[in-house]
Amino acid sequence: MMVLLINLPGESVRKPEEHCGLAFLKAYLEARDICTDILDAYAKRLSITECLSYIMEWLKQDDNCYIGISPFVTSHENFIIVGEYIKRISPSAIVFAGGHYASLNKEYLLRTYGWLDAIIVGEGEISLYEMLINPFNVNVAGVYRRGLEDKFIKRERIKNLDVLPFQARYLTPNELEGQPFAITTSRGCYGECSFCSISSFYKLNDCIKQTFRSPQSVSAEIHRLVDDYNISSLKIVDDNFFRDKSDDFLDELVNELSDLEISFRLSARPNDITEYRAKKLKELGATVIGIGAESAHEDSLRLFNKGIDISYSDRAIKYLSDNGITCLVNFIMFNPIIDIDGVLENCLFVEKHMHESLFHRINSHLWIRTTDPIVDKFVELGLCDRQGFPYIECRYKNKEILRIREIFDIWCNHNMKEYYADADILMANGIVGNKHIYEHYKKMLEQDVEILKDLVMMCKENRLEQDGEKYVRKCMEETK
Known part of the structure; x- marks a missing residue:
């Protein structure tokens, strides 16, 4: 199993910073022996074309892959471009999203974009891990999945x-x-x-x-x-x-x-x-x-x-x-x-x-x-x-x-x-x-x-x- 987590490209005069949400997900998954890469197109100042080129090369490694996208309000257009692109060149890839923007707009996003398979709602480490280790048609707490929308179960917070x-x-x-x-x-x-x-x-x-x-x-x-x-x-x-x-x-x-x-x-x-x-x-x-x-x-x-x-x-x-x-x-x-x-x-x-x-x-x-x-x-x-x-x-x-x-x-x-x-x-x-x-x-x-x-x-x-x-x-x- 291969996992790619993406921070989308965006224009800014600001200097780059780490995406701590993706960094925690990577650490949590790799501690459980799931190979996880991060494409931080924003921090690395990649254009949308360069971002898509990276994804194409990454997809050549394995068909059994999951790609997670962390969209912001300001990167909504690039979110659509990247999601559509992934499904076009690799229909079997599971495309999911997470973070504030995706979580708070989960119903709209899943209803509107057919290429989007699931949204990790709220705090993501345990929900994502359980989604990955189970068959994708299994209902997992914290995962708002296409076809199981009405069966969504909240995930409790990590208290410690x-x-x-x-x-x-x-x-x-x-x-x-x-x-x-x-x-x-x-x-x-x-x-x-x-x-x-x-x-x-x-x-x-x-x-x-x-x-x-x-x-x-x-x-x-x-x-x-x-x-x-x-x-x-x-x-x-x-x-x-x-x-x-x-x-x-x-x-x-x-x-x-x-x-x-x-x-x-x-x-x-x-x-x-x-x-x-x-x-x-x-x-x-x-x-x-x-x-x-x-x-x-x-x-x-x-x-x-x-x-x-x-x-x-x-x-x-x-x-x-x-x-x-x-x-x-x-x-x-x-x-x-x-x-x-x-x-x-x-x-x-x-x-x-x-x-x-x-x-x-x-x-x-x-x-x-x-x-x-x-x-x-x-x-x-x-x-x-x-x-x-x-x-x-x-x-x-x-x-x-x-x-x-x-x-x-x-x-x-x-x-x-x-x-x-x-x-x-x-x-x-x-x-x-x-x-x-x-x-x-x-x-x-x-x-x-x-x-x-x-x-x-x-x-x-x-x-x-x-x-x-x-x-x-x-x-x-x-x-x-």
Whole structure:
């Protein structure tokens, strides 16, 4: 039996990263003597043509094969191209899909695409293994299989993540282009943000929101990575690093890793960053902490079901900054309910914290998928008719906001690659030790804020349509 797991090709100015979901599947299957390859076309920057060529060569090895695809909303078109191609050249191959997008849209995808044989729903290691070792017509928990749709059985979550083998390392440091290796210490998040698929995804298994590894297991994997690759940095890719109100895990992990000199990047909710935790994170070696601030506009925070106000983000940034840790602020500048004053509030928040924090490009807006809980709210507000797939089409309450966004996108898109050339380095390693890169990055961010504030003022003065795009194009000419 041969298994190929595919991360589809896609265009991005970002540097490559490991696909931890596929890496865990590979490790789990190979620990049970099932030969498993990963084609990470995204990380290796392969075109769709190169991806198909690889698949053709791989299929020549064995007809008894299973090919799994991990599609994202953004790779839906390539998902169709690859799936159709596999079945055309090898009708006997079993084609399955998994991950958030496939799991949450399982009924639609299996109904629409005849080449798709099954979907691994939710957490995949055990479900996939049992699908592989049983005849394909056997109903397996966690597998939504063609012909057995009405007999689907949920798979319980893996409650103790220590039972899983360490994830496979299938990309070399050179292929990661300077990005650190990734590691997982937990799965899921206790939050219920309405725009996020994490909670919905794990509920496909059961109602347990978050599962964990022990500090001893995490430490053992990190020590192995240091021994095998001589690494000096790691990215913890948990949906949320913190697990409850206890500090025990962080305290124990600091002790377990006290013999190493290694830096970390991780993510947390703003309310999880306390003064004590910031100090312990510094002791751990954290250089970059991502927080989901999302918005400075209170109505937007309520829409997002954050359960906190912006003061938690202000405090988190301060605690981290006081300890020399760079804060990466995840932020949604535009959304369908925000008004002109709300965009200005967002601008002022970015302006307030740009001198000690990092931001993704601030032209970010809310992408709304068909399965996001927030869709129900937009339907209730009369801004959405549930039209579209895989994204839902939503109207903006204030059409002028949409126009500001369109004009601001012109500005941001002209130097997006340059922005992330700096931002990716800073997001991986932090501001400390990268002052020259940070100064160049900050100059671009300052321009972003200035231009967006000017567009807001033009809107307030009823000059946006007349002057907005001309102003942005003039700014672009001046920066050439």
